[in-house]
Structures are given as structure tokens and as C-alpha cells.
Amino acid sequence: MQRLNVRRLPWPTDWAALFGAERPLVLEIGFGQGHFLLHLAQERADANLVGLEISNRCLTRVERSVERQGLRQLRLVHSMAETALQFLFTPASIDEVHINFPDPWFRERHGHRRLMQRNTLDLLVNRLRPGADLYLATDIRAYADMSHELLAATPGLDNRLDAPWVGSLPGRVVTRYERVAREEGRCCYFMVWRRNDSPPPPAPRAKELPMPHVVLQSPLSLEAMRARFEARQWHHGATHVSCSRVFLGERSLLFDVYVKEANIDQHLALLLLERQNRPGEFTLQPAMYGHPRATEGLHLAANALADWLLSLDDGTVLLGRKTRGPDSEG
Numbered sequence: 001m002q003r004l005n006v007r008r009l010p011w012p013t014d015w016a017a018l019f020g021a022e023r024p025l026v027l028e029i030g031f032g033q034g035h036f037l038l039h040l041a042q043e044r045a046d047a048n049l050v051g052l053e054i055s056n057r058c059l060t061r062v063e064r065s066v067e068r069q070g071l072r073q074l075r076l077v078h079s080m081a082e083t084a085l086q087f088l089f090t091p092a093s094i095d096e097v098h099i100n101f102p103d104p105w106f107r108e109r110h111g112h113r114r115l116m117q118r119n120t121l122d123l124l125v126n127r128l129r130p131g132a133d134l135y136l137a138t139d140i141r142a143y144a145d146m147s148h149e150l151l152a153a154t155p156g157l158d159n160r161l162d163a164p165w166v167g168s169l170p171g172r173v174v175t176r177y178e179r180v181a182r183e184e185g186r187c188c189y190f191m192v193w194r195r196n197d198s199p200p201p202p203a204p205r206a207k208e209l210p211m212p213h214v215v216l217q218s219p220l221s222l223e224a225m226r227a228r229f230e231a232r233q234w235h236h237g238a239t240h241v242s243c244s245r246v247f248l249g250e251r252s253l254l255f256d257v258y259v260k261e262a263n264i265d266q267h268l269a270l271l272l273l274e275r276q277n278r279p280g281e282f283t284l285q286p287a288m289y290g291h292p293r294a295t296e297g298l299h300l301a302a303n304a305l306a307d308w309l310l311s312l313d314d315g316t317v318l319l320g321r322k323t324r325g326p327d328s329e330g
């Protein structure tokens, strides 16, 4: 079974084409050892099931079961849920979501790494189709309180229960975390919310941009440019770019770049290449190592490096720039 990865799938993904059938799209976020997801696959032959998980160990383990059981309508994706929700799914495209026992070290975790938080929930609600159900289970009372507060303050969702949560849901399969919680005498809290018809919260686009591309003319040699380089950082809103090293190749400079954006981090290389038969002309573009994706942050990195190169010498001029500014539309 070929592992799907958010970095390699099309943005957004045409799930009906990937599954070969138009069926309701059901998601489990952080499936762990897969008990819930595998059980769901047995019960929901009517659905296209997607499991999102960051742990390679969990993916390998559950992939084996998927293969053994021949579950063709279940696909596992190696991704942070936040990244997948932003880039793989279009607004109002998901029919059901399950989140079982997220963030087990809740109190020790910094808020920004928590799955249940305002930005991620808004993104999730944006991707839910009206009528879609969101199921959340936790065994941490403080997490249940925090989640209920967040969910109740979300205009796009209505509580399907008469109370903030229930202690069990009939017919629900027991996951590993639930079993451990019960064995240790802890309660479980189950919540069910439904997407209503109110307008979706604003959320980042799922669309991928074209690759950035800049053409420069400079009297400086690649060696001279490298000699002027110092580690640099650029920031715009929630996007941070750092370029800490540069390497000199035969006809190129390779800039080692780290791009950190709201729902995705990328470690990639931008290449400054001498143009064939055009002395003094250079193109700046992403190197195709490591499968870079054309996010707004990658465009910020290309723009910032191009501006730095242009600042090196009065004789350096811009011949062409195919990049997106941070506030451009499209």
C-alpha cells in the first residue's frame, strides 16, 4: 500500500477521483493504532474514509491491517491534521469527522500545538458540509470543558446532545486510549456537534500557487554574492522565513531556507542559477529536492531573497519576477 503524504498529494485533492467513487467523505484525525478507523471501515461501506496521522509507527501498523483486510475505501495520509485540512480539502467537502482522545498531555502542552483551538476549529468548520457531524472524545475533564467552550462559541456548529457531553455513545467501538482510561478508572466525555447552514468561517485557501520564479542581471559573480551572504530572517504576519546557509555549486548558489507558515513548515532550497548562454543573468527558483510546495511563504522567501540580491549592487537589475506578494489575490 503506497503511503499518501500531504506534501505529495494534489492541493486540493479530488477525493472522489482518488477513491474511484463519489461517496460521503469521512475523516478521522489522529487514528493512533486504528481501532476506531478499522471498525468504521467495516461498518461504512457507503463512505470514502480518510485517516490523518503524524506518527509513522501508527501509519505502518494500520497500513498493514488495511492491506490484510482489503479495505479499499480507506486511505491513510501522513500529515498534521491542520496541514491536511488547509491544503487537501475544499470548503464544505467533508461529511463527518472523528477526533478521538487528542492531546493526551493537555496541561503540559503549549496552546499553539493543541488540536482543539480556535483557528483549527474554524478551518475544520469551513471544510464541513452543512449537516456534517463532528465527534470528539476525551478522557480529560479540563479538555472536555475547554472543548465545549470552544464548540459552543462556534456559530457554524449546533450541539446534537442535550448536555455538553455524554459518558458513552451506544454502538461506539472502544479505542486504545478509551480502554486505558476506563482501566485506570477515568471517565470519558463524548461530544457530537452538527454543521449548520450559517456562513462558513473564513479559512485559508486550499489552492496551490504557481512556483515562484525571478530573473536578475548582476555584475557580481556567484562567489562574490556568496561572500556577501549572512544568515537572514524575514517575517510577515504568521509567516517566518529564515535562510541560514548558502552553498556554491558549479553554476549555482543553493540557499538553505526554512519557511514556517500557519499550518505548514517547509525546509527547502532556493537555487540561483546562471542562465545558459546569457552571461550575468540568473534565475532564482525553488530546487526540486524534497518536493517543495508553492505556498505564500515560499513566495515570501523568493521575494525576500530576490530583494536581498538586488540590494547587493547598484548594477543588479530585475529582468522578471513571477511571484505573489503577501497580499495579492488569486
Ligand SMILES: C[S@@+](CC[C@H](N)C(=O)[O-])C[C@H]1O[C@@H](n2cnc3c(N)ncnc32)[C@H](O)[C@@H]1O
Pocket (backbone or CB within 6 Å): 029, 030, 031, 032, 033, 034, 052, 053, 054, 055, 058, 079, 080, 081, 082, 099, 100, 101, 102, 103, 104, 115, 175, 176, 177, 178
Ligand atoms: C492520544 S492518541 C489517540 C489515538 C487514538 N485516536 C485512540 O483513541 O486510541 C493521539 C493521536 O493523534 C496523533 N496526533 C496528534 N496530533 C496530531 C495532529 N496535529 N495531526 C494528526 N495526528 C495527530 C498522535 O500521533 C496520536 O496517534
